[in-house]
Amino acid sequence: MSEFSQTPGIPEAPEARIGVDEWVEQADERRARARGPLALAARGVERMPPSVRLLVFLAVASSLPFWLNEGDLFSYGLFTLLYATLALGLNVVVGFAGLLDLGYVAFYGIGAYTYALLSSDHYGIHWPAEVTIPIAMAVTALFGLGLGLTSRRLLGDYLAIVTLFFAQAFVAFTNTANPTIAGKGLTGGSNGIGNLDPLTFFGYQLTTTKQEYFFLVLVFALAATGLYFINQSRTGRAWRALREDPLAAEVMSIPVNRLKILAFMMGAATAGLCGAIFAAIEQATVSGNFTVSVLITIYAIVILGGLGSIAGVVLGAVVINVTFQFLAPQSDHPEIKRWLFYGTILLLVAMMRPWFRPLIVIAGTVAFGFATHAIVAAAAPASWTAGHAVDAGSPSRAKAIADWVIIPVGHPGFRTYTYIGLVAAIVGLRALKGWWRTVGLIPVLYLTAIVWENALAPNPAVTALILFGAMLVALMTVRPQGLLGTARVEIV
Amino acid sequence: MARLLELKGLSKAFGGLTVIDDLDLVVNEDEIVSVIGPNGAGKTTLFNLITGIYPPDAGEILLDGENLVGLPAHRITSKGVARTFQTLRLFLNMTVLENVMASQYGRTKVGFARAMLRTPGMRREEREIRARAEEKLAFFGQRLMGYRWDQPAYSLSYANRRRLEIARAMATEPRILLLDEPAAGMNPAETQELTELIGKLRTEGGYTILVIEHDMHVVEGISDRVIALDHGVKIAEGSFEEVATSEQVVEAYLGLSGTAAK
Numbered sequence: 112m113s114e115f116s117q118t119p120g121i122p123e124a125p126e127a128r129i130g131v132d133e134w135v136e137q138a139d140e141r142r143a144r145a146r147g148p149l150a151l152a153a154r155g156v157e158r159m160p161p162s163v164r165l166l167v168f169l170a171v172a173s174s175l176p177f178w179l180n181e182g183d184l185f186s187y188g189l190f191t192l193l194y195a196t197l198a199l200g201l202n203v204v205v206g207f208a209g210l211l212d213l214g215y216v217a218f219y220g221i222g223a224y225t226y227a228l229l230s231s232d233h234y235g236i237h238w239p240a241e242v243t244i245p246i247a248m249a250v251t252a253l254f255g256l257g258l259g260l261t262s263r264r265l266l267g268d269y270l271a272i273v274t275l276f277f278a279q280a281f282v283a284f285t286n287t288a289n290p291t292i293a294g295k296g297l298t299g300g301s302n303g304i305g306n307l308d309p310l311t312f313f314g315y316q317l318t319t320t321k322q323e324y325f326f327l328v329l330v331f332a333l334a335a336t337g338l339y340f341i342n343q344s345r346t347g348r349a350w351r352a353l354r355e356d357p358l359a360a361e362v363m364s365i366p367v368n369r370l371k372i373l374a375f376m377m378g379a380a381t382a383g384l385c386g387a388i389f390a391a392i393e394q395a396t397v398s399g400n401f402t403v404s405v406l407i408t409i410y411a412i413v414i415l416g417g418l419g420s421i422a423g424v425v426l427g428a429v430v431i432n433v434t435f436q437f438l439a440p441q442s443d444h445p446e447i448k449r450w451l452f453y454g455t456i457l458l459l460v461a462m463m464r465p466w467f468r469p470l471i472v473i474a475g476t477v478a479f480g481f482a483t484h485a486i487v488a489a490a491a492p493a494s495w496t497a498g499h500a501v502d503a504g505s506p507s508r509a510k511a512i513a514d515w516v517i518i519p520v521g522h523p524g525f526r527t528y529t530y531i532g533l534v535a536a537i538v539g540l541r542a543l544k545g546w547w548r549t550v551g552l553i554p555v556l557y558l559t560a561i562v563w564e565n566a567l568a569p570n571p572a573v574t575a576l577i578l579f580g581a582m583l584v585a586l587m588t589v590r591p592q593g594l595l596g597t598a599r600v601e602i603v
Numbered sequence: 604m605a606r607l608l609e610l611k612g613l614s615k616a617f618g619g620l621t622v623i624d625d626l627d628l629v630v631n632e633d634e635i636v637s638v639i640g641p642n643g644a645g646k647t648t649l650f651n652l653i654t655g656i657y658p659p660d661a662g663e664i665l666l667d668g669e670n671l672v673g674l675p676a677h678r679i680t681s682k683g684v685a686r687t688f689q690t691l692r693l694f695l696n697m698t699v700l701e702n703v704m705a706s707q708y709g710r711t712k713v714g715f716a717r718a719m720l721r722t723p724g725m726r727r728e729e730r731e732i733r734a735r736a737e738e739k740l741a742f743f744g745q746r747l748m749g750y751r752w753d754q755p756a757y758s759l760s761y762a763n764r765r766r767l768e769i770a771r772a773m774a775t776e777p778r779i780l781l782l783d784e785p786a787a788g789m790n791p792a793e794t795q796e797l798t799e800l801i802g803k804l805r806t807e808g809g810y811t812i813l814v815i816e817h818d819m820h821v822v823e824g825i826s827d828r829v830i831a832l833d834h835g836v837k838i839a840e841g842s843f844e845e846v847a848t849s850e851q852v853v854e855a856y857l858g859l860s861g862t863a864a865k
Contacts, residue, residue, distance in 0.1 A: 337719040344718030344725065345732065348705040352694045359692035362654055364680040364709025364775050373715060599696045600757045 176321045185320045186436045192327040195428035196334050198412040200381025206419035208374035209354030214274035217281035218379040220401030222247040222386025227304040227396045240310045247387040248380040255379025259372035285398040303397030310391045417596020438575035446504035475553040480515045495519045501569050516564045526566035533562045605632045607811050608779050613662035622648045624835040635812045637822045640832035646815045650781050654686050655679040681709035685777035687768040689784045695757040703736035706774045739770045762793045782814040786821050798824040
């Protein structure tokens with residue numbers, strides 16, 4: 112028997128694996144030691160029990176109507192909650208079950224069109240919302256079942272492409288195909304369907320923004336609670352297991368295919384619910400509301416907040432929707448975007464260590480700005496410093512900003528070149544190390560201010576997308592798991 | 604003794620490579636049977652066939668007389684066949700306790716609707732799932748207890764991951780437990796502990812066990828019967844002494860006795 116003691120094939124490398132384990136074991140500690148306001152906030156939220164978290168959020172949300180006007184409540188309150196609920200549904204598919212579903216936005220649209228067909232003048236059907244909304248959810252769940260069936264065979268990229276086709280096909284169908292049924296175009300083509308009934312429950316009509324808002328608070332609370340409970344159940348565990356390792360999950364008695372389809376259906380029904388409410392609030396539905404750009408927004412919410420984290424998704428919805436609304440071209444508060452922009456930069460600078468480094472950078476940037484401005488004012492024609500800051504809130508503030516930042520009039524190439532220059536400068540800055548980088552940061556920050564005042568602030572719609580991209584790039588580097596997500600460790 | 608698992612004429616080929624060739628194998632109730640053989644003998648493929656990961660090309664797999672061929676893997680597990688993986692396939696980003704709770708899916712039945720409403724029945728079942736998970740983890744003494752329950756599985760040491768794989772398989776409440784190289788990567792002390800554990804799995808857990816193992820000390824220590832495979836064919840069967848001294852087995856491991864034994 113002794114000849115067997117040296118049997119070939121016994122793995123002889125436990126040392127290397129132990130090293131991996133130690134590194135991994137410290138992951139939590141490293142996370143706990145992480146400093147900075149983001150980490151602090153994240154830890155604070157983590158310590159709260161989920162029920163308290165929800166109650167705090169609901170309390171804040173319910174107070175909004177008492178200090179926001181009707182218009183602000185609509186764009187900041189109502190849409191944040193709508194996007195939060197919508198993103199919660201996507202989180203079931205992508206976060207819990209790990210299925211890359213790019214057709215999600217079509218379910219949102221199907222819910223909206225179902226409401227439009229059953230509660231409007233279009234076909235003269237005026238069913239109340241307590242009937243229409245469950246039907247919309249059932250219809251979208253059925254579509255979710257259909258699309259989910261493809262996930263039996265398709266994985267990863269393939270599933271993503273096929274579901275993306277579904278989303279595009281939905282837009283094409285509602286916009287272009289528009290089949291004639293009962294003497295009328297089913298989806299109203301590019302005009303969509305208008306004159307929808309307001310939300311009516313058992314004869315009680317929700318007409319004001321406030322009423323709709325409180326209804327959405329209720330819907331959100333129910334959806335968040337239900338999805339949280341399901342995530343804590345046997346079904347939620349099975350979803351997480353199949354996300355981790357589908358083969359092992361199947362062998363551990365979990366019917367993987369059935370659970371994938373269930374995830375698709377749950378997500379779809381949530382989207383259908385949001386779609387129906389959205390259509391009723393807008394009192395119209397057009398295919399343009401369900402395009403890929405909406406899909407990207409919902410994905411950005413889920414990724415920013417942290418895949419699989421309900422609290423994170425809600426936080427993501429707040430951040431993204433509020434930022435978007437401030438940067439909307441027709442925003443009621445155009446001056447706030449400047450505070451957000453400079454505030455974010457100051458916050459990032461303030462996170463530098465040691466403590467005096469941010470002071471040096473900020474003081475240096477201010478001084479550098481005035482010096483540059485003085486040189487340009489003295490040496491260049493007056494047109495180079497003749498401009499004023501846009502959307503500053505008051506003329507004196509616009510003037511004050513223009514006294515520091517160079518805002519030329521009639522030099523159309525300037526903003527293009529400074530923008531390109533800024534991108535190049537940021538790339539260049541990465542090559543510097545230590546104090547050189549700190550010193551180099553000063554002109555780069557001033558250049559950032561120039562680009563903001565000349566190129567970004569006057570074009571908020573484009574700016575929103577650029578900032579959005581920058582935000583995700585920064586997130587990817589700093590916290591790839593999202594604001595409140597849990598870092599996933601992959602080891603072999 | 605009653606036949607619990609019986610393979611009849613089982614065959615599997617990948618392309619032109621026959622991995623399991625007309626194999627007959629019986630595991631009786633309450634028995635511990637070891638499968639040995641050189642690398643590439645078809646041992647892990649055998650487990651993959653039994654658990655339904657691959658369909659066999661021919662033959663039958665009978666569990667207590669019922670044919671398992673054609674059933675999806677999760678149904679086979681629910682019928683009472685559980686396994687561990689040689690390469691360790693834990694749900695790494697789930698906690699230790701969750702790993703063992705997740706694999707009880709096939710033994711529980713509360714659906715998503717009751718879960719969303721958190722009905723009393725759901726909460727009761729959830730408590731049972733947790734209690735059963737704790738019971739399975741307690742089987743390993745102090746190794747997987749206490750603060751480790753709420754740690755992610757990736758934070759466990761290698762040997763503890765192997766133990767967790769066994770606990771997770773136990774939680775499916777199997778009748779037969781298939782262990783794929785449970786001692787791989789363990790040091791001698793841990794291997795000794797594992798040998799005792801496998802014995803305990805039978806006496807206290809009541810499981811019938813089919814184990815693939817390369818460590819001959821483990822095989823000798825646990826097996827009622829040893830089956831040696833080479834190229835998908837059974838080359839020897841019997842007690843450890845019989846198989847270990849079988850000329851064919853020595854030949855399979857070391858090459859032809861006349862030429863390679865220098």
